[in-house]
Amino acid sequence: MGFGTLVFLGIIVVLVVWVIAIYNKLVTLKNRYVNAFSQIEVQLKRRYDLIPNLIETAKGYLAHERGTLEAVIAARNQAVAGLSAAAKDPGNARAMEQLGSAEGALGGALGRLNVVMEAYPDLKANQNMMQLSEELTSTENRVSFARQAYNDQVTEYNTYKQTFPPVLLAATFGHSVDASLLEFADRAAIQEAPKVKF
């Protein structure tokens, strides 16, 4: 048992501690982005719950715009399915992309509904309708805030995974695939990062 052996053992010990630290950090960061996704889920669910009420209220006024209303319902159902698939595996590229495009389609359908509604001042003045659109806008803001938090956490996870020592081990520990950001298609306004002010 010479000095050399001890140094060797010492190095092994340091390495082991290091590997454990990397493993734990990966787990922690993954947990954080999964947790952040559940925030988006909460807000999106709330949004999806509002839409049927909106349609119900609009129906009475928009008898001749059946197509637009049905498109919103269809887009909403698509998005609900996309969300439940994404919630099972947050960060999965396919699921995130599907949810993103479903959300984009829903946004588009709602946008068209808004345009149609311009022609019906009675509907726009409806108390119920005003409250619903107000709530929808506010939920929109919440969704974008939650999405920003999720994307920040995903970026932190991906960056850590790609830095030098972890990059060697990430795949071994089951962190081979980068987590995917959640981007909504056709929503330039929301995607715009808040302006930095001084």
Add this chain to the structure above:
Amino acid sequence: MDFFAAQDRARRKTWQLVTLFVLAIVGLIFATNVLVAIAVSFSTTTGLARGVGQTMRDQSAETWWLISFAVLICIAGASLYKYFALRSGGRAVVEMLGARQIDPASQILSERRLLNVVEEMAIASGIRVPAVYRVDEEGINAFAAGFGTDDAVVCVTSGTLDHLNREELQGVIGHEFSHLLNGDSRLNLRLIALLNGILFLGIVGRLLLRGGAHTSGRRNSNAMPLIVLGVGLLVIGYAGTFCGNLIKAAVSRQREFLADAASVQFTRNPHGIANALKKIGGSVSGSHLTNTRANDVSHMFFGQAVTLFMNGLMATHPPLPQRIRAIEPRWDGRFLQGALVSEAADVPEGASGLTGLSGGSSLSAHEAVVDAVGNPSAASLAQAQTMIAGLPARCVDASHDPWSARALICVLLLPDDRTARAALTNVLEPQVVAHLPQIEAVVGALDDLQRLTLVSMSVPALLTMSRPQYDRFVADVVALIRADRRIDLFEWVMHRVLLKGLKSHFEGPPSVAVRHRDLDAVRDQVAQTLSAIARAGGHDDDAQRRAFDAGAAAIELDLQFVASDPNFTRLNEALRDLRALHPLAKPRLIKGCAACALTDGAISSERALLIGIAATLDCPLPPDLAL
């Protein structure tokens, strides 16, 4: 129960623990040396013939020093690693267990009920509302973790959510809050780190064993000592863990009775916690957890989380019947079958009769304040429930959602003046500004205490922000506070209460070492603090001096009144030093502050300042203090 004495006891207990662990480590080093000697004698045929004792004598003293040093480095390294890993406080523990934060705005009844219970208790004990996590486990169990009250988290199992009713939840959460307030949870975190060092030897042993077994396929003679060393280290590692568990169990078990008692005192309802314990006894999964990592933190839980070999000796918690009998001496020995709780709306049950109970004590008013620090009563709880119920629903909802909670905080900081307001809203994100009018309408009529309550209630939602969002939010808050080029009282308190809680979560709790044992050493700082309270309360110079003198008299020090302190800079510096006071020196300071605030008969305008000062000094004040 005395908060300051409990804090001091927890501190001293840390040293006792460290001593015990040092003893265990010395034993381990000796054992490893003997083991290496055995391994060496196995490696040479002559060594085997001459025996282990002779081999030990053969080697030079230097070798043994080296081995001892290596073992020490191993243990210290692993302990330090864990210590640093846990430095981010309570959050580190729940993340280790893979728990999920319950959405602060959750509408699922069982979750809402738990969130409400935690919220009420936090407000009642004057700490910021902790984030609540759940782990998906069938057993009924819960724990609170954190170095202090600022980085505290509460975590429960799904079993707890499904099987306990409001009363029982209150009992369990009261128990956990007692751990938090008494400094037990800090001790618990340190225990995890120390224990990890000893356990690590066992892990190294297992690795060597595997390496040895791997090599032995090829070259038999060389692998033998590795295997012997591996088995040996494994045995030593587990022996160490065994000692560690014994120490852990001995420390932990006593405190469980204390926490049970504190919970009863807090809720004034022995049936709540007793029934929770009975339900654990009656349920199939009991309080057990399947998560393998639960073993590391078993001493933090509400009930026994893991079954161990030789359970009686190593159990971290006293047996259930003993705990139940301590609360309900006439218990008939029957457990409750854990039926699912009925779905009814969550309404705090009639706490109305309790509000008057805090009066009638023989203590003078400012001594009552000292007594109340970290020691909430059933009256505090009733007061908190009434206060939350009195808040506008829209504000409460806003405080539970990360996005609108930010807007709510901004509204609370905006000045009343219209033009100043318009200028300030330019600083903020447009989306937040768009949301302001809705909240503004309901916030106007709130008093300082209600506003501070809302701030505290917003914390769990704000904790769900990402780091960049947090940085941005803090910058906004500071900009709002500084915007009018002066800092008023409420802004200062708000900054203290809000940012202290958030900072601990995002940047890790600060480590505050005791630097001053006596108030004599920090005279000037004490004078600054008392002067600030006196200035906040008194309208004219004379009244301010009278208040100051009353405070100085209660502290029994000869102090100099400080007439002005724009922007609270000197108060901030003074409090930074005072924070490092020994726990047993703090009650005198709090007594002085309370006496100073109470000179004109009531704590009204000074109340917010008193809360801010107490929060900075880590002395949580219940809201019902001597009202």
